[in-house]
Amino acid sequence: xxxxxxxxxxxxxxxxxxxxxxxxAIPSLKVAKPASxxxxxxxxxxxxxxGGGIYEGAVYSKVVGGWPRGIGIGQELDGIAWVALALVxxxxxxxxxxxxxxxxxxxxxxxxxxxxxxxxxxxxLAYDVFNLFVFLEITGIAAYVLIGYQKKDRALFAGFKYLxxxxxxxxxxxxxxxxxxxxxxxxxxxxxxxxxxxxxxxAKPITALAWISTPFALATLLAGIGVRTAFLPYTWLPxxxxxAPHPISASLxxxxxxxxxxxxxxxxxxxELSGARQFLLWMxxxxxxxxxxxxxxxxxxxxxxxxxxxxxxxxxxxxFGAGTETATVGALYHMVSHAFFKALLFLSVGTVILFTGERxxxxxxxxxRFLPYLAVLFAVGALSIMGVPPFVGYVSKSLIFDGLQDYxxxxxxxxxxxxxxxxxxxxxxxxxxGLPMLEGKSTEGSVRPLxxxxxxxxxxxxxxxxxxxxxxxxLHSRPFRSGYLGMSLLALFCVLGGLLGTYGIQFxxxxxxxxxxxxxxxxxxxxxxxxxxxxxxxQESLKLTNMAAFLWLNGKEYLKTIVTLLLGYxxxxxxxxxxxxxxxxxxxRLRISFDNQLGLLLAGVFLLLVFLALxx
Amino acid sequence: MIALLLxxxxxxxxxxxxxxxxxxxxxxxALNMLNSAVIILxxxxxxxxxxHAPILVGDETDIVDPVPQALMLTxxxxxxxxxxxxxxxxxxxxxxxxxxxxxxxxxxxHRNDQ
Numbered sequence: 093x094x095x096x097x098x099x100x101x102x103x104x105x106x107x108x109x110x111x112x113x114x115x116x117a118i119p120s121l122k123v124a125k126p127a128s129x130x131x132x133x134x135x136x137x138x139x140x141x142x143g144g145g146i147y148e149g150a151v152y153s154k155v156v157g158g159w160p161r162g163i164g165i166g167q168e169l170d171g172i173a174w175v176a177l178a179l180v181x182x183x184x185x186x187x188x189x190x191x192x193x194x195x196x197x198x199x200x201x202x203x204x205x206x207x208x209x210x211x212x213x214x215x216x217l218a219y220d221v222f223n224l225f226v227f228l229e230i231t232g233i234a235a236y237v238l239i240g241y242q243k244k245d246r247a248l249f250a251g252f253k254y255l256x257x258x259x260x261x262x263x264x265x266x267x268x269x270x271x272x273x274x275x276x277x278x279x280x281x282x283x284x285x286x287x288x289x290x291x292x293x294x295a296k297p298i299t300a301l302a303w304i305s306t307p308f309a310l311a312t313l314l315a316g317i318g319v320r321t322a323f324l325p326y327t328w329l330p331x332x333x334x335x336a337p338h339p340i341s342a343s344l345x346x347x348x349x350x351x352x353x354x355x356x357x358x359x360x361x362x363x364e365l366s367g368a369r370q371f372l373l374w375m376x377x378x379x380x381x382x383x384x385x386x387x388x389x390x391x392x393x394x395x396x397x398x399x400x401x402x403x404x405x406x407x408x409x410x411x412f413g414a415g416t417e418t419a420t421v422g423a424l425y426h427m428v429s430h431a432f433f434k435a436l437l438f439l440s441v442g443t444v445i446l447f448t449g450e451r452x453x454x455x456x457x458x459x460x461r462f463l464p465y466l467a468v469l470f471a472v473g474a475l476s477i478m479g480v481p482p483f484v485g486y487v488s489k490s491l492i493f494d495g496l497q498d499y500x501x502x503x504x505x506x507x508x509x510x511x512x513x514x515x516x517x518x519x520x521x522x523x524x525x526g527l528p529m530l531e532g533k534s535t536e537g538s539v540r541p542l543x544x545x546x547x548x549x550x551x552x553x554x555x556x557x558x559x560x561x562x563x564x565x566x567l568h569s570r571p572f573r574s575g576y577l578g579m580s581l582l583a584l585f586c587v588l589g590g591l592l593g594t595y596g597i598q599f600x601x602x603x604x605x606x607x608x609x610x611x612x613x614x615x616x617x618x619x620x621x622x623x624x625x626x627x628x629x630x631q632e633s634l635k636l637t638n639m640a641a642f643l644w645l646n647g648k649e650y651l652k653t654i655v656t657l658l659l660g661y662x663x664x665x666x667x668x669x670x671x672x673x674x675x676x677x678x679x680x681r682l683r684i685s686f687d688n689q690l691g692l693l694l695a696g697v698f699l700l701l702v703f704l705a706l707x708x
Numbered sequence: 709m710i711a712l713l714l715x716x717x718x719x720x721x722x723x724x725x726x727x728x729x730x731x732x733x734x735x736x737x738a739l740n741m742l743n744s745a746v747i748i749l750x751x752x753x754x755x756x757x758x759x760h761a762p763i764l765v766g767d768e769t770d771i772v773d774p775v776p777q778a779l780m781l782t783x784x785x786x787x788x789x790x791x792x793x794x795x796x797x798x799x800x801x802x803x804x805x806x807x808x809x810x811x812x813x814x815x816x817x818h819r820n821d822q
Contacts, residue, residue: 163775222779222782225783225786226782226786229786229789229790232790233789233790233793236793236797237793240797240800243800243804245820246817246820248797248800248801248804249801249813249817251797252732252794252797252798252801255790255793255794255797256726256735256736256739256794259739259743259790259794260726260739260742263739263742263743263746266743266746266747266750266783267746267749269779270746270749270750270753273750273775273776273779274753277773277775683818685811685814686810686814687727687728687810690726690727691727694723694727
């Protein structure tokens, strides 16, 4: 397979996006939807063609226009980039199908969606920091517009906040690019590696302050990407992901934040930044817990899910930050599994909002009997995120926990986060279980409580239910075929990713270990851990190819899952109690104003700088 | 040295502006200035290498580093796009909330919450 074709990963979506714009100019030409589908199929075809070579450890690279490597636009496809691209496309199809079903999106929407796809592919493939900057901005601009696309609720303000924070981040990133270019006259990752390795030793008169300027440059580079990944200020994420259109929420939480994290991953591994790993370990386990605690107090269903994205990303950061082989494979696995189940959750909860017109847990509950299939889809997603076997979340979470054995504090922080996740999804599942209640607007616009007339927490007390709900005007159920198809696909991924966990682990560890940066053959992703050996029992389980044996060896994990579920239910009982509600009301008054969020970003840069400077 | 100090001053002033301004338009303008500061810094260091513009038609040898100029041209375009988009957002926010003051918008947003 020639390496020239890797350019097509970015060219195809970008070209399709311009095709989609033709429909904007000539509305009678319905090309936007076919173009976005065609982009998917071509991309998957390309991925398939490269798959074999990648699995054997090949690395494809290409510099546009025959320029020398340091100057031209360089792209490189390695194992981790292939996984990221596969993820981008796997989530793209359900998102697209859902958008078709939901309707109300014009050609501009498909234009920006394709731009987002192209931008993400560019981020993944970029092999120099400036190219990375350009694609980060393309992805960013597409994302800001898509978040505010419907101009509903807080979406506009959320999009604006995201824009400001990530633009500030990216400007700092540019400052880092400057410091790097000033010292080396080059922009590629390879040169970046040499620069960092030679260390913070002053080489030229201009770099007299190199001992601090190199860590500073690295801190700003990582922070610029970190804003997009939501590990520096994560505060923009809940509003942005919560108020975006439903398919966009799925896409943002599913892939956009992960794609930028894979760049952080690539850079940290390539540059051997153990300080940044430490930072991610602690930051990750902290925000895993913070995210869950905030999620517990939410009543807005999508904002609740978005807080869980913060929290689940924390697991990924911590797993990667720990650096043991098991935890690193777990982090990559969790990135994939989180994409599956979070996209599924956003789409299924989005469908509820679409059908009922309500997004507050106080106003909707017990829809399970009217939308049984949707309830099943939601349950698959919820059980996955709780880490219940045999769904995909179980495999990846137990890998991360297994790899964190030597780090007790992050381990228990993540355990607490797991308990909170169970509690929070028990709460969210009220959408489908319990007594039916819907305080929605009927077609006439009047308020029509369903079932019982009480609102809020009263569903526990209410007993009588009226018959004939299925045709109630307040439930705008409608044909939703391709949307259901998209969600079913995601649910299938969740189940398969769990059942075929052993194969998945084998696949990911091959990708991680087999991938090396061309210039430094000994450099392996995720290896060189402080205490790197895989536990013998775990190694055994890798050899076994059937799930039953894998699960048997993980009997201990089973026990932990049961304990987590029981504790989680306990926490759930507490938060629906009177004391719990008072505590929630108090917690909801704690807000970080936007100015302080901008300040937090700078504080984050400083913290990262401290970690990086102490490492060297 | 003076040039560096001026650039540093511009950078700091814009950073303070981004964080402390109460008005959204001012924030966006400060962001634009911050972007400019980095761009000027890049170009300034590129220009230290030579004295002539990097247009290689004659036998110029004493040229400035062309790469920063190419890069910053891209960065300027990106910066303009982001600024334009941000101002577009502010216009829509103004239509919705009737103000461009950050605190008032935040108050209205949270009032709708409860």
